[in-house]
Amino acid sequence: MRADRGTGRVAVITGASSGIGEATARALHAAGHRVALLARRGDRIHALADELGSGAVAIEADVTDRDSLIAAAERVRQELGPIDILVNNAGVMLLAPFGPERSEEHRRMVETNLIGAMTATEVFLEQFRDGGGDIVNVSSVAGRIAPADFAVYAATKWGMNGWSESLRLELQPDIRVIVIEPGAVATELTEHITHADSKRKAQEATANTHIAPEDIAEVIAFAVSRPQHVALNEILVRPTAQAL
Numbered sequence: 001m002r003a004d005r006g007t008g009r010v011a012v013i014t015g016a017s018s019g020i021g022e023a024t025a026r027a028l029h030a031a032g033h034r035v036a037l038l039a040r041r042g043d044r045i046h047a048l049a050d051e052l053g054s055g056a057v058a059i060e061a062d063v064t065d066r067d068s069l070i071a072a073a074e075r076v077r078q079e080l081g082p083i084d085i086l087v088n089n090a091g092v093m094l095l096a097p098f099g100p101e102r103s104e105e106h107r108r109m110v111e112t113n114l115i116g117a118m119t120a121t122e123v124f125l126e127q128f129r130d131g132g133g134d135i136v137n138v139s140s141v142a143g144r145i146a147p148a149d150f151a152v153y154a155a156t157k158w159g160m161n162g163w164s165e166s167l168r169l170e171l172q173p174d175i176r177v178i179v180i181e182p183g184a185v186a187t188e189l190t191e192h193i194t195h196a197d198s199k200r201k202a203q204e205a206t207a208n209t210h211i212a213p214e215d216i217a218e219v220i221a222f223a224v225s226r227p228q229h230v231a232l233n234e235i236l237v238r239p240t241a242q243a244l
């Protein structure tokens with residue numbers, strides 16, 4: 001078992017083109033790690049990689065497309081070598097009352113938030129340096145509580161929490177599994193909601209009470225910097241004034 005959890009590690013971040021993923025990429029790069037920035041919007045991740053400079057690589061990838069993750073993993077292997085940290089952050093939150101008219105959105109949330117994280121993990125698992133490292137799964141406060149309109153989104157995050165706990169036991173002690181559960185964070189997440197009333201409510205709630213993506217990124221950077229024998233397995237981070 002390795003004790004070194006210092007700088008100079010290689011981190012793969014899914015959903016690095018905006019919000020929490022972008023902030024996490026910046027924080028890990030600032031902490032001295034090399035970063036692979038994965039997302040579908042190539043313009044965003046290439047601009048970020050250019051800005052970060054040495055040690056940052058942009059790789060277009062869709063977490064719902066296993067072949068694109070396999071191709072991304074091969075590029076990471078060639079350009080950065082073995083990995084130490086995988087941040088499963090890519091996600092969509094398409095809030096709406098549950099019903100058949102949104103079955104495509106249900107599928108998209110499950111395939112992105114839950115199966116996307118699982119696929120990225122099984123694809124990158126063999127690339128961990130000496131079989132050790134950190135898997136950071138970005139879940140949600142909605143992995144603990146499930147308000148109305150959150151049914152499928154909450155199911156993906158409850159699913160992520162259950163999957164993470166089993167994975168923690170299977171992969172210990174060499175790989176730490178760290179679940180981050182943000183509350184309201186000011187990002188683009190609510191912009192994609194198509195149900196007008198759910199979108200309005202979500203945007204009003206976030207406008208009134210939120211933290212910044214950098215607040216979550218700092219927690220992730222802290223968690224992965226702990227000595228190997230210390231695991232912060234589940235971290236709930238809400239704005240102090242948030243109700244639910």
Ligand code: NDP
Nearest residue numbers: 015017018019020039040041062063090091140185187189
């Ligand atoms: P953003 O919308 O800013 O970021 C979402 C990221 O996910 C984008 O980089 C997007 O990149 C990426 N993404 C979406 N679909 C795919 C896909 N199929 N393949 C690859 N990447 C994809 O929102 P946040 O930063 O807020 O969200 C990040 C995570 O944090 C999500 O898992 C979300 O559920 C979670 N979270 C957010 C909270 C909040 O209040 N903001 C609260 C709790 C949890 P691109 O479109 O370029 O592919």
